[in-house]
Amino acid sequence: MITNPSVKYRRFQPIKLTDRQWPEAVINQAPIWMSTDLRDGNQALIDPMSVETKMRFFKQLVEIGFKEIEVGFPSASETDFNFVRRLIEEDHIPDDVTIEVLTQAREDLIASTVASLQGAKRAIVHMYNPTAPDFRNIVYNTDKAGVKALAERGTRWVKEYTSQHKDTEWTYQYSPEAFSSTEIEFAKEVCDAVSAIWQPTAERKMIINLPATVEMSTPNHYADQIEWMHRHIKRRECIVLSVHPHNDRGTAVAAAELAVMAGADRIEGCLFGNGERTGNVDLVTLALNLYSQGISPDLDFTHLDQIRKLVENCTQLPVHPRHPYAGELVFTAFSGSHQDAIKKGFSHQHDQDYWQVPYLPIDPADVSRSYEDVVRVNSQSGKGGVSFLLQQQTGLELPRRLQIEFSKTVQRVSDGKGKEVTSTDIVELFRREYLTVETPYGHQSNKISSDNDANVTASIVASHHKVEVLLNGIGNGPIDAAANALSAHFGYQIDVIDYHQHGVGVGSNALSVCYVEIKIGDHNTIFGVGQDENSTTAAIKALFNGVNRMMNQHRLAQAS
Numbered sequence: 001m002i003t004n005p006s007v008k009y010r011r012f013q014p015i016k017l018t019d020r021q022w023p024e025a026v027i028n029q030a031p032i033w034m035s036t037d038l039r040d041g042n043q044a045l046i047d048p049m050s051v052e053t054k055m056r057f058f059k060q061l062v063e064i065g066f067k068e069i070e071v072g073f074p075s076a077s078e079t080d081f082n083f084v085r086r087l088i089e090e091d092h093i094p095d096d097v098t099i100e101v102l103t104q105a106r107e108d109l110i111a112s113t114v115a116s117l118q119g120a121k122r123a124i125v126h127m128y129n130p131t132a133p134d135f136r137n138i139v140y141n142t143d144k145a146g147v148k149a150l151a152e153r154g155t156r157w158v159k160e161y162t163s164q165h166k167d168t169e170w171t172y173q174y175s176p177e178a179f180s181s182t183e184i185e186f187a188k189e190v191c192d193a194v195s196a197i198w199q200p201t202a203e204r205k206m207i208i209n210l211p212a213t214v215e216m217s218t219p220n221h222y223a224d225q226i227e228w229m230h231r232h233i234k235r236r237e238c239i240v241l242s243v244h245p246h247n248d249r250g251t252a253v254a255a256a257e258l259a260v261m262a263g264a265d266r267i268e269g270c271l272f273g274n275g276e277r278t279g280n281v282d283l284v285t286l287a288l289n290l291y292s293q294g295i296s297p298d299l300d301f302t303h304l305d306q307i308r309k310l311v312e313n314c315t316q317l318p319v320h321p322r323h324p325y326a327g328e329l330v331f332t333a334f335s336g337s338h339q340d341a342i343k344k345g346f347s348h349q350h351d352q353d354y355w356q357v358p359y360l361p362i363d364p365a366d367v368s369r370s371y372e373d374v375v376r377v378n379s380q381s382g383k384g385g386v387s388f389l390l391q392q393q394t395g396l397e398l399p400r401r402l403q404i405e406f407s408k409t410v411q412r413v414s415d416g417k418g419k420e421v422t423s424t425d426i427v428e429l430f431r432r433e434y435l436t437v438e439t440p441y442g443h444q445s446n447k448i449s450s451d452n453d454a455n456v457t458a459s460i461v462a463s464h465h466k467v468e469v470l471l472n473g474i475g476n477g478p479i480d481a482a483a484n485a486l487s488a489h490f491g492y493q494i495d496v497i498d499y500h501q502h503g504v505g506v507g508s509n510a511l512s513v514c515y516v517e518i519k520i521g522d523h524n525t526i527f528g529v530g531q532d533e534n535s536t537t538a539a540i541k542a543l544f545n546g547v548n549r550m551m552n553q554h555r556l557a558q559a560s
Contacts, residue, residue, distance in 0.1 A: 012216045012217035012221065014217065014221040014224060015184050015221075015224055015225060015228055017224045017227060017228055020223075020224055020227055020262075021227060021262075022223050022224075022226075022227050022258060022261040022262035022263070023261075025261035025262070026261075027257065027260055027261060027290065027293075027295065028295065029295065030287070030290055030295065030296060030297045030298045030299075031260050031264065031265060031266055031267045032067075032068065032240065032242075032265055032266035032267070033066055033067070033068065033266075033267060033269075033283060033287070033298070033299060034066070034068040034069070034070060034100065034242070034266060034267065034268045034269075035061050035066045035068070035069050035070065035268075035269070035270065035271070035283065036070040036244075036268050036269065036270055036275075036280060037057060037061065037069075037270045037271055037274065037311075038054050038057060038058060038061075038069065038070060038071045038072055038083075039070040039071065039072050039073055039080075039100075039101075039102055040070070040268075040270065040275050040276065040280055041270040041271075041274040041275055041280065041315070042054070042072070043073065043276070044274060044275050044276045044277075044279075045274075045315055045316070045317070046316070047316060048077075048079070049314055049315075050079065051079060051082055051083045051086060053314050054071070054072075054079075054083050054314075055083070055086070055087075055092070056310065056314060057310070057311070057314045058071065058087065058092065059092070060307060060310050060311075061271075062094060062097055063300075064299050064300055064301065064307065065298060065299045065300050066097070066299065067096060067097055067098065068097075068098050068100060068124065069097060069098075069099055069100065070099075070100040070101065070102065070124075070126065070268070071083060071084055071087060071099045071100065071101060072084055072101055072102070073101065073102045073103070074101050074103075074112065074113055074116035074117075075103050075104075075108075075109035075110075075112040075113045075116075076109075080101075080116075081112070081116050084099070084101060084116040084117065085116060087099060088117070088118075088119045088120050089119070093120070093121070095121065098122040098123065098124055098171070099117075099120060099122075099123055099124070100123070100124035100125075100126050100173065101113055101116065101117065101123070101124070101125065101126065102126045102127075102128070103125065103126065103127050103128075103158075104127070104128065104129065104154075105127055105128070105129045105150050105151060105153065105154025105157075106154070107153075107157045110125075110127070110154065110157045110158055110161055111157075111161055113125060114158075114161040114162055114164075114165065117165075117168065118165060118168075119167075119168075120168050121168065121169065122168065122169040122170075122171070123168055123169075123170060123171070124170075124171040124172075124173050124207065125158050125162060125170065125171070125172055125173065126173040126174075126175065126207075126209070127154050127155065127158055127172070127173070127174055127175070128174070128175035128176075128177045128209075129147065129150050129151050129154065129176070129177060130147070130176075130177040130178050131147050131151075131176040131177065131178060131179065131182040131186065131187060131190055132177075132178035132179075132181040132182045132213075133181070133182075133183070134178070134181065135177070135178055144186055147190065148189065148190050148193055151174065151176070151190050151193065151194050152193055152194065152197060155172070155174065155194045155197045155198055156197055158172055159172070159197065159198060171204075171205075171206065171207060172198050172200075172206045172207070173206065173207035173208075173209055173242070174191065174194045174195075174198075174206070174207070174208055174209065175208075175209040175210075175211055175244070176190050176191060176210070176211075177211060177213055178211070178213040178214065179210040179211050179212070179213065179225070180210075180211070180212040180213060180214060180215065180216045180222060180225065181213075181214065181216050184225060184228055184229070187210070187229070188229060188232055188233055191208050191229075191233055192233065192234045192235075194208075195208070195233075195234060195235050195238070195239065196234075200235060200238040200239060201238055202237050202238050205238050205239055205240050206238070206239060206240070207239070207240045207242050207266065208229075208233065208239050208240070208241055208242065209242040209243070209244055209266075209268065210225070210226060210229060210241070210242065210243055210244070210264075211243070211244035211245070211246070211268075212243070212244065212245040212246055212252070212255060213244075213246060214246060214248050215245070215246055215247065215248040215249040215251060215252065215255065217249075218249075218251065219251045219254040219255035219257075219258045220258060222245070222255045222258065222259060223255070223258035223259055223261065223262040224262070226241070226243060226258075226259045226262040226263060226264050227262035227263055229241065229263075230262060230263030230264070231263070240265050240266050241263060241264050241265050241266065242264065242265065242266035242267070242268060243255075243256060243259040243260075243264045243266070243267055243268070244267075244268040244269070244280070244281075245259070245267075245269070245280070245281040246275065246276070246277065246278065246279065246280055246281070247273060247275075247277075247278040247279045247280065247281065247282075248277060248278050250278065252269075252273070252279070252280065252281035252282070253281060253282060253285050253286060253289070255281070256269070256281045256286055257286065257289070267281065267283070267286065268280070268281075269281035269282060269283040269286070270282070270283060271283055271284055271307070271311050272284055272308070272311055272319050272323060272326065273285070274311075274315055274317060282324075283299075284301060284304075284307075284324075284325060284326055285323075285324045285325065287299045287301065288301060288324070288325045288362065288367075289324075291362060291366075292361045292362045301325075301367055302366070302367065302368055303367075303368050304325065304326050304367035304368060304369070305326075305367075305368060305369065306368075307326075308326045325362070325367060326367075331360065331364045331369055333359060334420075338358075338359055339386075339388060341358035341359060342357060342358060342359055342360065342388065343387065343388040344358075345357030345358045345359075345360070346388070386403065386406060386407045386410045386426060387403040387406070387407070389423040389426050390406075390423075390426055390427065390430055392423065393423050393424075393426070393427050394427055394430075394504070395504040395505070396430070396504065396513060397500075397502050398515065399498065399500045399515055399517075401498065401517060401525075401527070402515055402517070402527045402529075405526075405527055406429075406430060406433065406434075406527075409429060409433055410426060410429060413425070413429060433549075434527070434528070434529040434545060434549070435529060435531070435545075437545055437548045437549055437552065438544075438545075438548065439465075439548060439552075440464055440465060440548065440551060440552075441462050441463070441464055441544055441547060441548055442462060442463040442464075442544070443460065443462055443530075443537075443540060443541050443544045444461040444462055444463055444468070445460070445461045446458060446459065446460045446461070446482070446536075446537060446540050447459045447460075448478045448481070448536055454476070455474050455475075455476070456474065456475055456476065456477055456478055456480070456481045457472070457473070457474050457481060458471075458472070458473050458474075458475070458478060458481035458482040458484075458485050458540070459471075459472050459485075460472075460473075460482060460485055460540065462544070469489070471485040471486060471488070471489050472485055472488070473485025473486070473487070473488055478536045478539065478540070479496055479499065479516070479536075479539050479540075479543070480496070482539070482540045482543055483495070483496055483518070483543060486543060486544075486547060490520075490547070492520050492521040493520070493521060494518055494519075494520050494543070494547065495518065495519045496516055496517070496518055496543075497517040497518060497519055497525050498515075498516070498517035499514070499515070499516050499517075499539070500514070500515045501513065501514045501515070501535060501538065501539065504531070510533070511531045511532065511533060511538070512531065512532060512533065512534065512535035512538040513529070513530070513531045513538060514529070514530045514531070514535070514538040514539040514541070514542040515527060515528075515529055515542060516528050516530075516539065516542040516543055516546055517546075518543065518546045518547070518550075520547065520550050523550060523554065526546055526549055526550045526553070527546060527549075528541075528542040528543055528544065528545035528546025528547070528548075528549060529542055529545055530542030530543070530544070530545055
């Protein structure tokens with residue numbers, strides 16, 4: 001890179017639009033969508049799609065809900081010509097879908113293009129020619145008059161050849177290629193000349209497409225260009241104003257949204273932003289941005305993972321794991337604070353009319369993503385993520401202090417492995433740390449009784465290294481009595497600091513799960529977990545589990 005780039009690169013000169021209206025505009029409905037995956041997206045692939053692959057892709061676009069699909073460049077490719085013919089001859093085009101094809105402003109190419117569409121119920125013929133100074137001076141060695149004359153001739157040819165096939169409902173689309181770098185008054189002049197020849201009406205509109213063939217500046221400048229054309233172009237009521245933003249500066253989504261605010265009716269783009277160089281605008285992101293604002297995008301991305309996999313297979317291009325909405329990791333939180341906020345948001349959500357979960361602009365379930373994908377655990381994670389995954393997998397609702405205790409165990413494992421700990425790993429860690437700790441003391445049975453003074457007696461049969469022992473205690477409730485029975489046997493005072501209980505499962509598979517936080521003598525508090533069909537037995541098992549864990553940890557500490 002050079003020290004002073006201004007000596008090599010000229011700054012984009014925006015148009016003057018001091019009374020711009022678009023900053024105050026609000027998008028209230030979806031634009032007309034046009035997928036150019038099978039044309040612009042296809043020509044950007046290392047290995048272009050075959051007819052069979054394009055057919056699979058076309059059917060997916062129809063299923064999503066696209067009503068306008070650019071299916072190819074038939075005059076430039078035999079594969080594209082054959083694909084268009086197959087769509088028509090085999091009746092693959094639904095009645096409410098219009099196919100579109102691209103052509104340059106040459107008579108032989110226009111004739112071939114129209115021939116490829118013979119028999120179609122409806123079709124859009126999309127003709128383009130470059131209008132920007134660089135193309136005029138460098139590529140075509142012509143002037144403004146030459147560029148305008150080419151657009152006019154091409155339009156007359158399209159009109160002539162399409163008029164020979166009256167059974168097809170024709171729509172004409174014109175694009176001044178490289179509009180974003182064309183003098184705005186000249187772009188209008190060419191578009192007005194083209195529409196004067198085509199003579200669209202309010203009932204039979206034509207499409208004027210204004211592509212950001214190369215992103216030249218910040219999205220607000222593109223919005224200014226679109227608003228200026230929207231306000232000044234002739235026959236506006238007879239024109240569908242379309243935009244085709246590329247992503248050279250990485251701001252195509254913003255440019256497209258601002259263009260709609262500025263007066264555009266229609267957006268051309270590709271699923272997941274495929275296309276030449278840095279790609280076309282991403283229609284998935286645009287549509288789901290609307291969805292997140294409570295506006296129907298008129299496109300169905302319910303099965304977004306399935307769509308992503310099909311597109312990846314057809315294009316042989318991966319979708320980035322952090323891609324908005326569709327990326328493998330986009331709904332995933334590793335950070336402990338993020339996980340805690342998401343977990344609390346899900347717990348809070350059942351009382352809300354509207355979606356309100358921190359860090360998640362839409363409900364992952366709406367695009368068929370599992371809640372298990374939302375939180376994943378590594379060394380950066382905290383108690384919220386660990387407990388969320390455990391709850392999703394097992395239904396266990398750990399109290400906060402147990403979350404803290406168990407998350408330390410998970411973090412030790414994650415640090416040791418140096419990689420992610422899966423939800424399956426977490427369930428197994430919890431099982432080993434709590435549910436299967438039955439030594440040195442194992443609970444076998446218990447009997448709870450009470451006298452007239454409300455005193456409760458607990459008689460517990462336990463095993464100690466396979467030797468049966470009987471424990472008895474009295475207290476003001478079953479748990480207090482059981483704790484006193486254990487205290488009398490061990491010779492240490494056992495105090496129950498905290499107690500939580502809930503059910504898991506339904507019907508014959510229902511279990512009561514109990515979490516007790518206990519303090520034994522001068523040791524720090526520790527948790528025990530028990531589960532049983534009987535809630536009292538679950539609590540007593542939890543006491544035994546806590547005692548066993550304390551004794552095992554104390555013995556290990558002494559050994560070390």
